[in-house]
Amino acid sequence: MADKVPITLTVNGTKHSVHVEPRTLLVQFLREHLSLTGTHVGCDTSQCGACTVHLDGMAVKSCTMFAVQADGSSVTTIEGIGEIGHLHPLQQGFWEMHGLQCGFCTPGMIMSAADLLQHNAKPSEAEIRHALEGNFCRCTGYHNIVRAVQHASGQIQNQAQAADD
Amino acid sequence: MYTAEFDYKKVSSVADALAALKAHPDAKLLAGGHSLIPTMKLRLASPSALIDVSSIPGLKGIRLEGDVIVIGAMTTHRDIEHSSLLKDKCPILPEQAALIGDPMVRNKGTIGGSLAHADPAADYPASMLALGAKMKIESSSGARVVTADDFFVGMFQTAVAEGEMLTEIHIPANTKSSAYEKFAHPASRYAIVGVAVVKHADGTTRAALTGAGASAVRLPKLEAGSISSLVSAADLLSDNFASAEYRAHLVDVMAKKALARV
Numbered sequence A: 001m002a003d004k005v006p007i008t009l010t011v012n013g014t015k016h017s018v019h020v021e022p023r024t025l026l027v028q029f030l031r032e033h034l035s036l037t038g039t040h041v042g043c044d045t046s047q048c049g050a051c052t053v054h055l056d057g058m059a060v061k062s063c064t065m066f067a068v069q070a071d072g073s074s075v076t077t078i079e080g081i082g083e084i085g086h087l088h089p090l091q092q093g094f095w096e097m098h099g100l101q102c103g104f105c106t107p108g109m110i111m112s113a114a115d116l117l118q119h120n121a122k123p124s125e126a127e128i129r130h131a132l133e134g135n136f137c138r139c140t141g142y143h144n145i146v147r148a149v150q151h152a153s154g155q156i157q158n159q160a161q162a163a164d165d
Numbered sequence B: 001m002y003t004a005e006f007d008y009k010k011v012s013s014v015a016d017a018l019a020a021l022k023a024h025p026d027a028k029l030l031a032g033g034h035s036l037i038p039t040m041k042l043r044l045a046s047p048s049a050l051i052d053v054s055s056i057p058g059l060k061g062i063r064l065e066g067d068v069i070v071i072g073a074m075t076t077h078r079d080i081e082h083s084s085l086l087k088d089k090c091p092i093l094p095e096q097a098a099l100i101g102d103p104m105v106r107n108k109g110t111i112g113g114s115l116a117h118a119d120p121a122a123d124y125p126a127s128m129l130a131l132g133a134k135m136k137i138e139s140s141s142g143a144r145v146v147t148a149d150d151f152f153v154g155m156f157q158t159a160v161a162e163g164e165m166l167t168e169i170h171i172p173a174n175t176k177s178s179a180y181e182k183f184a185h186p187a188s189r190y191a192i193v194g195v196a197v198v199k200h201a202d203g204t205t206r207a208a209l210t211g212a213g214a215s216a217v218r219l220p221k222l223e224a225g226s227i228s229s230l231v232s233a234a235d236l237l238s239d240n241f242a243s244a245e246y247r248a249h250l251v252d253v254m255a256k257k258a259l260a261r262v
């Protein structure tokens, strides 16, 4: 076996110093070593975005990087952005606007949308769709996902209002 | 999916990267990993070691040196997309970067990784040819500079030889106007056909094609003023998404759209 490599990274605010095999993908490290199973593997071929997490604040596909590449970095997963009773505005938006059906794509959608809202607080519908190009949803038809992001960015209030639009 | 096993080494200088390449002849350089890791997962590549060059200081960033724009090989697509220097002096690169894959791909992928990989469907090779860019290639025996015309050798093949690495891209800051038109694969967003046209301050026009053939090429007919039958289908790729004849037709369409904007 290839030599294990020592790495130190912060995940959702907690520092971990561990030894990993170099070929361990970041998503495997999160799911299998840290039991953070909110981050999903949809395709494992860099296409679907279900595995999206933040690396030093930037959305990345955790199936397309090795844990060793995250050495010294700070990683945020869906578990790190809100909690029951204190949902992140995007989690609240998906809840309010019915932005999910099976929910498999949702963690990745939220992490991608969170990256968008960091540098564009009030994105247009076209900008939201463009920013979510790397996230596939097989259930919703995307419409309510876009509304969830509009809700989170304070551009629409609730389902009744959306229905009136 | 697990890749084959490999040793991992992160380096912090070009000299260290070149020394590691010499010590491990079947190692590969790791930049953003967004071509290499998918390839390794499919076991189409199983390097014995990965030399991570993504955080070498000095290989990231965009600067103006006289009338030449210097782009470090490890500059990400995201940084190219948002660079105000490039938007001002070389707008075709931010235009292309914004069309690469999706935001997560652009956050990790690098221009040097893309050029060294020379995927036939990659975007930048077309602009490199149309801009008249030069590539700085370094090895333990020194540095050399290769023109874009000599850089793209074939499918996944460039002038970068074993033991060498691409460190910088040099672009003349003489764009008068430019345009890139891409017919993207609807799922991957890679180019099925991409045409770049650049009008230079000295009055010349350069145009190049990517996606359609084994590697990016100049479009001499377009440069000479023609706007139809720019390439022959016999020279193009054919797959279940797009036949060679369809691609040849798309080249003319994309070229007309690009010309209308320069």
Ligand SMILES: Cc1cc2nc3c(=O)[nH]c(=O)nc-3n(C[C@H](O)[C@H](O)[C@H](O)COP(=O)(O)OP(=O)(O)OC[C@H]3O[C@@H](n4cnc5c(N)ncnc54)[C@H](O)[C@@H]3O)c2cc1C
Binding pocket: A046, A047, B028, B029, B030, B031, B032, B033, B034, B035, B036, B037, B038, B053, B073, B099, B100, B101, B102, B105, B108, B109, B110, B111, B112, B113, B114, B115, B116, B117, B119, B121, B122, B123, B124, B160, B164, B165, B166, B167, B188, B189, B190, B191
């Ligand atoms: C879903 C998806 C969609 C994509 N869509 C597009 C698209 O629309 N258009 C497009 O152009 N690309 C697209 N790409 C590819 C993307 O742009 C990659 O980032 C790029 O091709 C490779 O850059 P990298 O930095 O990730 O390189 P890596 O994957 O790290 O490396 C690629 C190859 O280059 C070698 N290498 C890396 N750096 C150097 C160097 N400095 N010197 C010599 N050799 C080096 C490596 O050893 C490896 O063989 C897509 C990728 C994905 C996953």
Ligand code: FES
Binding pocket: A040, A041, A042, A043, A044, A045, A046, A047, A048, A049, A050, A051, A052, A061, A062, A063, A064
């Ligand atoms: S699981 Fe990572 S992109 Fe699909």
Ligand code: FES
Binding pocket: A099, A100, A101, A102, A103, A104, A105, A106, A136, A137, A138, A139, A140
């Ligand atoms: S809600 Fe099922 S994949 Fe999006």
